[in-house]
Amino acid sequence: MSGALFIFSINLTLALVMAAGFFAVARFDAQNTAARWMALAFLLGGLSVAAEFIISADIFVTLARMTTATAFLAAMLGVTVALSRYYNTAQDWASLSVIFVASAMLYALTLDMPRNDPVRQVLYQLPYALVSLLALSHVWRSKCRAVLDWCLMVLLLLAAVVFIGKSIIANMVGGVGSEAQDYARTVYAMISQSSGAILVLMVGMLILIMLARETAARLIRQSERDSATGFLNRNGFMNHGDALLRQLGNGGASEAALILAALDVNIENDARSTRILPFAGLLHALDPPELCIGRLGPAQFAILMPETNLLGARKTAEALRRKIAEAENSPGVFVTASFGITEKERGDALSDMILRADWALEEARHAGGNCVRLSARSALGLARPKAIS
CATH class of the missing domain: 1.20.1070 (Rhopdopsin 7-helix transmembrane proteins)
Incomplete structure (x- = not known):
């Protein structure tokens, strides 16, 4: 050869x-x-x-x-x-x-x-x-x-x-x-x-x-994606959300707000398509499109909004709440939703914002649902007063 x-x-x-x-x-x-x-x-x-x-x-x-x-x-x-x-x-x-x-x-x-x-x-x-x-x-x-x-x-x-x-x-x-x-x-x-x-x-x-x-x-x-809605799952939201907060800090723009939204209903497997997907459709339509949105639980979503303060986030949450309430007239499609909102404080990680927003979300649920609540500042503490017997 x-x-x-x-x-x-x-x-x-x-x-x-x-x-x-x-x-x-x-x-x-x-x-x-x-x-x-x-x-x-x-x-x-x-x-x-x-x-x-x-x-x-x-x-x-x-x-x-x-x-x-x-x-x-x-x-x-x-x-x-x-x-x-x-x-x-x-x-x-x-x-x-x-x-x-x-x-x-x-x-x-x-x-x-x-x-x-x-x-x-x-x-x-x-x-x-x-x-x-x-x-x-x-x-x-x-x-x-x-x-x-x-x-x-x-x-x-x-x-x-x-x-x-x-x-x-x-x-x-x-x-x-x-x-x-x-x-x-x-x-x-x-x-x-x-x-x-x-x-x-x-x-x-x-x-x-x-x-x-x-x-x-x-x-x-x-x-990192939720297959049902196309949004980030919990791990994906934590990774991308932390990265977004670091990016905001490096660029000098420190403002950011977080909305936790939860449907006021226990989601069963047979109800996901008729309740979760229409709600997810409303979130997909949010503007601006660079929002970081994740599905943290069966009926709970998180929306991280860069360059937005507490009042801007509240305006968005109230608009979502009204759309859900208006759609309640369609049987079996929507239920009401509760919202908890916080804004970024100096030195915050995403987990800190989620902790305060979750506190606000629980306040909305304790108030009967179908409402928006703002979190207290971290310096004020997140403890709820005990009911007087």
């Missing part, structure tokens, strides 16, 4: 391993469509390498040559589609079809040209270079400028340069072989395949890391 054939074997193995990795991500996260396209791209890349073995064996050489060229081009187009899905950029399928058909026709026209003709070598590599730049354009248009995005753009630009420069490298090291079957025995084949494998592996691993990170982030977001 020649050195180039050994590298072919390595490249084929790498393509299959990378395809399996992307398929695993896609299997684990059905929403990650980019992973499925990357898996398909590496399978097509493996097909391109497998066709090189057929050429070396002098079997169906013309068909195998076309398969090698078009399969690798299709693999690169698959990477382009994957990046468009990952970066959520527009992709014109008609343009991709034209690129593939035109390139296939170009490859067919160059089959009978002298293999060491520099013009033929440039024409052969030109579609690969252009598709590399097309893939780069998706990253650039997304306006994402994190470290991994810059690394990916550099690698795609490097790939385009390498494809264009291959004709120069081939002439420097003795050509690509007078016949297609001779390619595997040339020095150029070893250089081209080994450098290409390194570059493809770097691009593939980088995209795999990005897609796996996206999947992990999506799973974390899902674990």
